[in-house]
Amino acid sequence: MVDQPPDAVAVIQAQWARERPDVDTTPVGVIGRLHRLAAALTRELEVVFEAHGLCEGDFDVLATLRRSGSDRTAGELAAATMVTSGGLTKRLDRLERAGLVVRRTSERDGRGRVISLTDAGRALIDRAWTDHMANEHRLLAQLDPRDAAELERILRGWLSQHEPPPELPAPR
Numbered sequence: 001m002v003d004q005p006p007d008a009v010a011v012i013q014a015q016w017a018r019e020r021p022d023v024d025t026t027p028v029g030v031i032g033r034l035h036r037l038a039a040a041l042t043r044e045l046e047v048v049f050e051a052h053g054l055c056e057g058d059f060d061v062l063a064t065l066r067r068s069g070s071d072r073t074a075g076e077l078a079a080a081t082m083v084t085s086g087g088l089t090k091r092l093d094r095l096e097r098a099g100l101v102v103r104r105t106s107e108r109d110g111r112g113r114v115i116s117l118t119d120a121g122r123a124l125i126d127r128a129w130t131d132h133m134a135n136e137h138r139l140l141a142q143l144d145p146r147d148a149a150e151l152e153r154i155l156r157g158w159l160s161q162h163e164p165p166p167e168l169p170a171p172r
Contacts (some may be wrong), residue, residue: 009033041139048135057083061091062100062117062125071114073106080166092114100124139166 006014009032013025042056049059064080065072072080078088093117095101102119106112117125140148 007033009036011017043137044139045135048131049128052124054128055093057081058100059096059125059128061095062121063129065101065115065117066122066125066129071116073112073114075149077115087098095117095121 009028012032014027016023016028032107043166046056049056052059054062060081060083061077064077068076068080074085074092077092078085081088083091092101092103096103099118101111101115102118103115106114114171
């Protein structure tokens with residue numbers, strides 16, 4: 001392994017080792033770096049969303065509708081985007097005012113509502129998704145392809161210990 005210069009996490013670990021030598025700070029090497037990297041990557045991703053006039057949450061809702069291939073109920077969207085129903089309502093209100101989504105009465109259940117993309121919403125998310133994928137490819141190009149594959153394998157296994165398997169709704 002090639003020696004790397006100290007980063008902020010290494011400095012934090014050294015400070016704790018000096019102040020509390022009785023506590024093993026090894027986990028900070030992984031967890032602290034993951035936390036800092038997630039924040040840095042989020043900032044890099046938000047640049048693309050903002051270029052399309054979206055925030056991360058708006059992008060998430062539009063992308064969920066687009067990839068699902070059909071209308072979704074608010075409950076399905078909330079589960080797929082990991083937001084509360086109140087938070088989702090605010091996002092949907094904003095996206096509907098912008099002409100990107102429409103809510104209408106469900107054909108299956110006249111009491112229920114379904115959300116779908118408008119033509120403008122579909123066009124916007126298609127452009128944003130293309131740019132988002134190019135941005136993620138750029139970010140992953142910072143890693144050796146073998147390292148990226150190994151990192152994905154490790155993260156998939158670790159994440160499976162903290163998240164239940166998703167229940168993917170079937171296309172309607």
